[in-house]
Amino acid sequence: MLVFRISSDDSQFPSDESRDEKRLPPMASDQSTQTATYELPLSRERSAETGTGASQRPPPQELLAQNVSWFCQLRWLVIAILVSYGILGLFQGLTTYFGLRPAGLWPFVIAAALTASNLIFMYFARSQTSATMTTINLWGQITADLVTLTAVVYFVGSLETSIAFAYLFHIVVSCVFFGRRQSLMVTLMAIGLFAACIAAEYILKMLPAMSIFAESPFDRNTPSALAVLALNFFLTIAIWIVVWYLTSHLASAVRQREFELAETNRRLVAAQEERSRHMLATTHQLKAPFAAIYSNAQLLQQGYCGELPDEAMQIIQRIAARCRRLTAEIQEMLQLANLSSTGQESLARTTIASTDLLLWCISQVDPIARERSVTIKADLRPVPLVGAEDHFKMLFINLLSNAVIYSHKNGHVNVSCRRGPSAEPVVAIADAGIGIAAAKLPRIFQEHYRTKEAVQHNKESSGLGLAIVKNVAHMYNIRIRVESRLGVGTKFELTFPVPDGREGNTQ
Amino acid sequence: MAYVLIVDDDDDFAHTAAMVLRQEGHDVQIELDTGDASQSMQSKRPDLVVLDVMFPEDASAGFELARSMRHKSENLRDVPIIMLTAINTKFPLGFGAKDIDNDWLPVTDFLEKPVDFDLLRQKVAELLGKPKAAD
Numbered sequence: 041m042l043v044f045r046i047s048s049d050d051s052q053f054p055s056d057e058s059r060d061e062k063r064l065p066p067m068a069s070d071q072s073t074q075t076a077t078y079e080l081p082l083s084r085e086r087s088a089e090t091g092t093g094a095s096q097r098p099p100p101q102e103l104l105a106q107n108v109s110w111f112c113q114l115r116w117l118v119i120a121i122l123v124s125y126g127i128l129g130l131f132q133g134l135t136t137y138f139g140l141r142p143a144g145l146w147p148f149v150i151a152a153a154l155t156a157s158n159l160i161f162m163y164f165a166r167s168q169t170s171a172t173m174t175t176i177n178l179w180g181q182i183t184a185d186l187v188t189l190t191a192v193v194y195f196v197g198s199l200e201t202s203i204a205f206a207y208l209f210h211i212v213v214s215c216v217f218f219g220r221r222q223s224l225m226v227t228l229m230a231i232g233l234f235a236a237c238i239a240a241e242y243i244l245k246m247l248p249a250m251s252i253f254a255e256s257p258f259d260r261n262t263p264s265a266l267a268v269l270a271l272n273f274f275l276t277i278a279i280w281i282v283v284w285y286l287t288s289h290l291a292s293a294v295r296q297r298e299f300e301l302a303e304t305n306r307r308l309v310a311a312q313e314e315r316s317r318h319m320l321a322t323t324h325q326l327k328a329p330f331a332a333i334y335s336n337a338q339l340l341q342q343g344y345c346g347e348l349p350d351e352a353m354q355i356i357q358r359i360a361a362r363c364r365r366l367t368a369e370i371q372e373m374l375q376l377a378n379l380s381s382t383g384q385e386s387l388a389r390t391t392i393a394s395t396d397l398l399l400w401c402i403s404q405v406d407p408i409a410r411e412r413s414v415t416i417k418a419d420l421r422p423v424p425l426v427g428a429e430d431h432f433k434m435l436f437i438n439l440l441s442n443a444v445i446y447s448h449k450n451g452h453v454n455v456s457c458r459r460g461p462s463a464e465p466v467v468a469i470a471d472a473g474i475g476i477a478a479a480k481l482p483r484i485f486q487e488h489y490r491t492k493e494a495v496q497h498n499k500e501s502s503g504l505g506l507a508i509v510k511n512v513a514h515m516y517n518i519r520i521r522v523e524s525r526l527g528v529g530t531k532f533e534l535t536f537p538v539p540d541g542r543e544g545n546t547q
Numbered sequence: 548m549a550y551v552l553i554v555d556d557d558d559d560f561a562h563t564a565a566m567v568l569r570q571e572g573h574d575v576q577i578e579l580d581t582g583d584a585s586q587s588m589q590s591k592r593p594d595l596v597v598l599d600v601m602f603p604e605d606a607s608a609g610f611e612l613a614r615s616m617r618h619k620s621e622n623l624r625d626v627p628i629i630m631l632t633a634i635n636t637k638f639p640l641g642f643g644a645k646d647i648d649n650d651w652l653p654v655t656d657f658l659e660k661p662v663d664f665d666l667l668r669q670k671v672a673e674l675l676g677k678p679k680a681a682d
Contacts, residue, residue: 321606328557328560331661331662332557332560334662335563335564335662336559339563339566342567342664344566344570363661367661
């Protein structure tokens, strides 16, 4: 499947010119005689868009939709406060004790209006998923909230108390969730409503002056009191505007950062994918020449070109052996690269019978075991393993071939599979081979690490096998315990997670 | 004696494989490009095709050729195909016998590069022995 990714990618880029020249299709001969031009497109074109408009970029729609619901929940809190205040007002003694005016009906009326609007908004938030509907819902909520808040501000005491600062909640929240233009709109809407309330109350005197306090600390009709109130009003507005300016500025800076971060992340992911594609292509390029050398060596070896002297034969055997080893090493590098990249997680996980899998893996290492007269004894009980079969094959084949390769001639390897004390699958692979010194045990899973003893015993290894094992183990939360004694043998014990419904968490 | 077509852009490999199969007594033709191979097949139907996957101009040209043989040509539908791959057939990096599929991967068998000539001889002999193996 990966091959297809390469193919789609390759088609975007012209391949090596030298190669292209060689294989012009015969049909196209008249076209190929005409001069054609091709310009390699710049790869950095994308970067132009990052700088501009990012700060104006609204947050993603899902985030807004989430917040629509959050606002609805917050509103229940406001409703609860209003109702509590209304109930408190029913107790005459309490209100007079605190110097308050009996609240009367307004907290209940506003709470009821808020409840009704909140229910409507919640209904829309749940049923409407389109972006425009979410936006309409959000602006509907903001408008309704500001109007309701203005009513509360009027009843609590628009200038006598600090209630007007409650508008700041809306201003700040809109700065965080909207672009600067929209948050300015919210701020201006708040100023407009507050100014209208003040005008109706103090200037036009359309509404009776209201306050929660039983007595106003000063007489509203004296010119000095009016001056204080006017100053309060303009100060309040000025503070809002400053808060809007600061918050929206910071929020857009944060949003810009967030955007850049997401962009960087996207590029990193793309680079990672590109790298693993490149790795696959490189491997193909590397393997092909070795395959060619190997096939030529085989021709000589198998006498297709006549009898060769023994010495020449030995050299050819060495060439062929080295070729095979290099090919195997490239293969391992490729496996490791694919395991390390995240793309491979998409492989389907199935439940695999441990006995079949282990028997298959043992059959794969059987030829090298025969070569070395090593016997493999298996004591397998069926245990289900959950994962990608190919990954487990890699895991077991690497461990089994290590056990065989590092055994002495006529040695034996024991493979067992059973359930542990809490029904977890446990696979153990033990050899009576060269063993590993205690000090070197922690390093054996490192890439390309090989102990001196291992190199002496077997030169043909890349030191990547256990790194592959480590990667598969990490992928499936497999615990590996290594028990070894130099000159006596090594035992790898693998404890798999219990395969129940939780395998989704094992990553 | 059978007529075998080897389609591989690596002429080193193609020539060695041809040498081995000629020694077996087969008539072998080499094509380094799938387009040429397609034309050659039209003029003379091979008894067996040894086909590589990746070609310089198209990394899946081998698949395309196999598919067009199976689906677009009455004459070539039953020709057994051995697909060569430098990608391991055992591990999750490529594909193996289990991926053989009449639509997606309509080949008869796989052979991994570097090719073991004993295995090549064996598979060729097997497939020529039962020409209906294509299904």
